[in-house]
Amino acid sequence: MKKFGIIGPGAVGTAIAYALNQSGHNVALFGRSNSTVLFQEYNHSAQHEFTVHALQDAHEQVDILFIAVKTTQLDSIIPYLNNVIHSNSVIILTQNGYGQLQKINHPYKYHAVVYISGQKDKNSVTHFRDWTLKLPINNNTLNLQAVTQDSLLNIECLEDYPEHVWYKLIVNLGINTVTALTRQPAVVLKSNEVKTLCYNLLVEGKRVAEAENIHFDDDLEESIMKIYEGYPDDMGTSMYYDMMNARPLETQYIQGYIYNLSQKHQLSTPYIESTYAILSTF
Amino acid sequence: MKKFGIIGPGAVGTAIAYALNQSGHNVALFGRSNSTVLFQEYNHSAQHEFTVHALQDAHEQVDILFIAVKTTQLDSIIPYLNNVIHSNSVIILTQNGYGQLQKINHPYKYHAVVYISGQKDKNSVTHFRDWTLKLPINNNTLNLQAVTQDSLLNIECLEDYPEHVWYKLIVNLGINTVTALTRQPAVVLKSNEVKTLCYNLLVEGKRVAEAENIHFDDDLEESIMKIYEGYPDDMGTSMYYDMMNARPLETQYIQGYIYNLSQKHQLSTPYIESTYAILSTF
Numbered sequence: 001m002k003k004f005g006i007i008g009p010g011a012v013g014t015a016i017a018y019a020l021n022q023s024g025h026n027v028a029l030f031g032r033s034n035s036t037v038l039f040q041e042y043n044h045s046a047q048h049e050f051t052v053h054a055l056q057d058a059h060e061q062v063d064i065l066f067i068a069v070k071t072t073q074l075d076s077i078i079p080y081l082n083n084v085i086h087s088n089s090v091i092i093l094t095q096n097g098y099g100q101l102q103k104i105n106h107p108y109k110y111h112a113v114v115y116i117s118g119q120k121d122k123n124s125v126t127h128f129r130d131w132t133l134k135l136p137i138n139n140n141t142l143n144l145q146a147v148t149q150d151s152l153l154n155i156e157c158l159e160d161y162p163e164h165v166w167y168k169l170i171v172n173l174g175i176n177t178v179t180a181l182t183r184q185p186a187v188v189l190k191s192n193e194v195k196t197l198c199y200n201l202l203v204e205g206k207r208v209a210e211a212e213n214i215h216f217d218d219d220l221e222e223s224i225m226k227i228y229e230g231y232p233d234d235m236g237t238s239m240y241y242d243m244m245n246a247r248p249l250e251t252q253y254i255q256g257y258i259y260n261l262s263q264k265h266q267l268s269t270p271y272i273e274s275t276y277a278i279l280s281t282f
Numbered sequence: 283m284k285k286f287g288i289i290g291p292g293a294v295g296t297a298i299a300y301a302l303n304q305s306g307h308n309v310a311l312f313g314r315s316n317s318t319v320l321f322q323e324y325n326h327s328a329q330h331e332f333t334v335h336a337l338q339d340a341h342e343q344v345d346i347l348f349i350a351v352k353t354t355q356l357d358s359i360i361p362y363l364n365n366v367i368h369s370n371s372v373i374i375l376t377q378n379g380y381g382q383l384q385k386i387n388h389p390y391k392y393h394a395v396v397y398i399s400g401q402k403d404k405n406s407v408t409h410f411r412d413w414t415l416k417l418p419i420n421n422n423t424l425n426l427q428a429v430t431q432d433s434l435l436n437i438e439c440l441e442d443y444p445e446h447v448w449y450k451l452i453v454n455l456g457i458n459t460v461t462a463l464t465r466q467p468a469v470v471l472k473s474n475e476v477k478t479l480c481y482n483l484l485v486e487g488k489r490v491a492e493a494e495n496i497h498f499d500d501d502l503e504e505s506i507m508k509i510y511e512g513y514p515d516d517m518g519t520s521m522y523y524d525m526m527n528a529r530p531l532e533t534q535y536i537q538g539y540i541y542n543l544s545q546k547h548q549l550s551t552p553y554i555e556s557t558y559a560i561l562s563t564f
Contacts, residue, residue: 181463182563193559200552270482270552277475278560281464 001026002147005062005084007077009037009052011118012094013068014125016153017050023151028062030055030084038124047124058083064144067104068094072248074103081106090140094133096172096238097253098165110135113164136161166214170205172237172254174198175228177275179240180249180282187233197271199225204269208258211265243282251279283308284429287344287366289359291319291334293400294376295350296407298435299332305433310344312337312366320406329406340365346426349386350376354530356385363388372422376415378454378520379535380447392417395446418443448496452487454519454536456480457510459557461522462531462564469515479553481507486551490540493547525564533561 004020006013009031018039020027029037031052039048053060055077065085069077074095081104085091091109093101094116101111112133119126135141137157145155158164175186178198182188189195202221209216217223242249259276262269286302288295291313300321302309311319313334321330335342337359347367351359356377363386367373373391375383376398383393394415401408417423419439427437440446457468460480464470471477484503491498499505524531541558544551 178560181560184563188563191559191563193555193562197556197559200556271556273475274479274482274553274556275560277473277479278460278463278557280475281466281470281473 002064003060003062004028004064004066005030005060006066006068007031007055007084008066008068008070008073009035009050009125010068010070011120011125011127012114012116013066014039014050014120015116015118015127015131016066016068016094018048018127019131019152020148021048021050023148025148025151028053028058028060028084030058036123037120040124040126042126042128055080055083060084061086062089064090064092064147066092066094071095071097071100071250071253074100078103090144092133092135092144095253096250097257098169099253099257108140110138110141111165113161113168132156134158134161134164162212162214163216166209166212167216169254169258170202170209170220171224171227172239173205173258173272174201174224175231176237176239177201177255177279179237180243181275181278183240183243185234185236185240186228186231189228189231190233195225197275198228200271201275204262204267204272205258207267208262208265208269208272211267212261249279249282251276251282255279284346285342285344286310286346286348287312287342288348288350289313289337289366290348290350290352290355291317291332291407292350292352293402293407293409294396294398295348296321296332296402297398297400297409297413298348298350298376300330300409301413301434302430303330303332305430307430307433310335310340310342310366312340318405322406322408324408324410337362337365342366343368344371346372346374346429348374348376353377353379353382353532353535356382360385372426374415374417374426377535378532379539380451381535381539390422392420392423393447395443395450414438416440416443416446444494444496445498448487448491448494449498451536451540452484452491452502453506453509454521455487455540455554456483456506457513458519458521459483459537459561461519462525463557463560465522465525467516467518467522468510468513471510471513472515477507479557480510482553483557486544486549486554487540489549490544490547490551490554493549494543531561531564533558533564537561 004027006017007030014037017029029050029052033054035052037050093111094114115130115132117128131152132154134156141157255276286309288299289312296319299311311332311334315336317334319332375393376396397412397414399410413434414436416438423439537558
C-alpha cells in the first residue's frame with residue numbers, strides 16, 4: 001500500500017489529506033510544528049481532525065508527497081524534503097503559479113494545476129468546492145490516478161497539460177492583479193477603467209502564452225471576463241487576501257513568471273510590466 | 283490698498299498669508315471654522331499666529347483671493363466664494379494638477395503652478411523652501427506681481443506658462459504615481475522595475491503634452507529622473523501621504539487630467555492607463 005504525505009496543512013493540503021484518508025489511504029500531514037487541524041465541508045457540520053507532524057523532525061518516508069505550502073514558503077521547506085521522501089518518491093506540487101519545480105532537486109516531480117477551493121481560519125479548514133488536480137500525463141501521474149480512483153480526488157492526466165497551466169495563469173493574472181493592487185474584492189471590476197485594465201492584462205497574457213506555443217481560442221479574454229463577472233462582489237482572491245493581511249505576495253510565480261517570459265521573447269506587454277513593477281515591491 | 287484673502291489654512295495658504303502679512307498687506311485667512319494656525323520657517327524658532335475665519339460665515343470681500351485648499355476639497359468651498367469676492371476680484375488657484383478652473387464661475391481666475399513647499403501638522407505649518415507662483419501673463423497677474431513685489435512671494439508672469447504647467451504635471455505624474463501605488467517614499471525608485479515604470483510614465487506624459495502642442499527638450503525624461511534621484515530615500519509625495527493616511531487622492535486633476543487628454547487625442551499610453559485605473563479606485 002502506497003504511503004502518502006502532504007506538506008502544508010492549509011486549505012488545499014488538508015482537503016487532500018481528508019480525501020485520501022476517507023478512502024482508507026495511509027496519509028501523513030506535515031507542517032511547521034506538531035499540531036492539529038480541523039476539516040469540514042461547507043454547509044456540513046461534521047468536523048474531522050487531523051494530526052500535523054513537524055516536518056523538521058519527521059523521518060517517515062512517503063511514496064507520494066504533495067507539497068501544498070504557499071509559493072512564498074517553498075524555500076523554507078525544501079531543506080527538509082529528504083526527511084519524508086526516498087529516491088523513488090513522486091512529488092506533486094499543488095501551488096499557484098508556475099516555474100517553482102526547478103527549485104526541487106528530485107527526478108519525479110510534477111506541478112498540479114489545482115482546482116480545490118477552500119479557506120483556512122485559525123486551525124480550521126472549510127472546503128468549498130472541487131477536488132481536481134490537473135497533471136501532465138506519464139507513468140507516475142497515471143499511477144497516482146489509479147491508486148486514488150476511489151477517493152474524492154479527481155486526478156486528471158492530460159496531453160494538453162501546458163494549456164491548462166497557462167489558462168489558470170492567465171485567469172490569475174487578471175483578477176489577482178487588479179484585486180490586490182486596488183485592495184478591493186471582485187466588485188472593483190465595476191470600475192470601467194479597472195475592467196479595461198483587467199481585459200488588457202488577459203490580452204497580454206495570451207500573447208505571452210502564444211510566444212510559448214500555447215494557443216487559445218480567439219474569445220479567451222471574453223470568456224474569462226464572463227467568468228469574472230459571475231464572481232460575487234465580495235469575493236476576494238488569494239493575492240487580495242495576502243495584500244489585505246500584509247502577507248508576502250505570490251507575485252514572483254504568477255505575474256513574475258509571465259513577465260519574465262515576455263521579456264525573454266522581447267514582447268511589448270506594458271500592462272503586465274506596470275502592474276508587475278508595483279506588485280513586486282510588496 | 284488691496285485686500286487679500288486666502289481660503290485654506292494649509293501649508294501653502296498659511297505661507298502666502300505670512301508672506302503678505304510680513305510686508306504689511308491686509309490679509310484674511312479663511313477655513314472650515316474659526317480657529318488659529320501657527321506658521322514658522324524651517325530651522326527658525328519664531329512662530330507666527332494667524333486667525334482663521336470660517337468661510338461659511340464670512341462677509342468680507344477681498345480684491346485678490348488665493349484658493350489654497352486641496353483639489354479634493356474644491357467642490358465644498360465653491361458655494362461660499364461669493365461670501366468673499368466681488369465682481370472684479372482676481373482669483374488665484376494654488377493647487378496641484380490642472381483643469382479645475384472651469385469649476386469656478388468668475389471672469390478673473392488663474393491657476394498658479396506652485397513652488398512653495400511646507401508641511402502642516404495639527405494646527406502648525408512649517409515652511410521648507412520656495413515662494414514662487416507661476417502664472418500666465420496678463421494685466422491682472424502683472425498687477426498682482428506689482429503689489430506683492432516687496433513681499434517674500436515671487437510672482438512670475440510667464441509667456442510660456444503652459445510649458446510650466448505641463449512640466450510640473452509630468453514631474454508629479456512620475457513620482458506621485460509610483461510612491462502612492464507602492465506606498466513607499468522615494469526609496470522605491472531603487473527597484474529597477476519601478477524606476478522603469480516611472481520613466482515610461484514620463485515618456486507618455488511628454489507625448490500627451492506634445493499632442494497639446496507643448497514641446498520639451500529631448501532629454502526631459504532623463505533630467506526629471508535625475509531630479510528624482512536627488513530625493514532623500516524617505517521623502518514622500520503629497521499623493522503618497524494621502525494614500526498612507528487613507529485620505530482622498532488628487533488623482534483626478536493630475537493623472538486623470540493627463541489620461542483624459544491622452545484619450546481625447548487617441549494616444550496609446552498604457553502605463554498611464556494602467557496606473558490611473560488603479561489610482562482612480564482610491
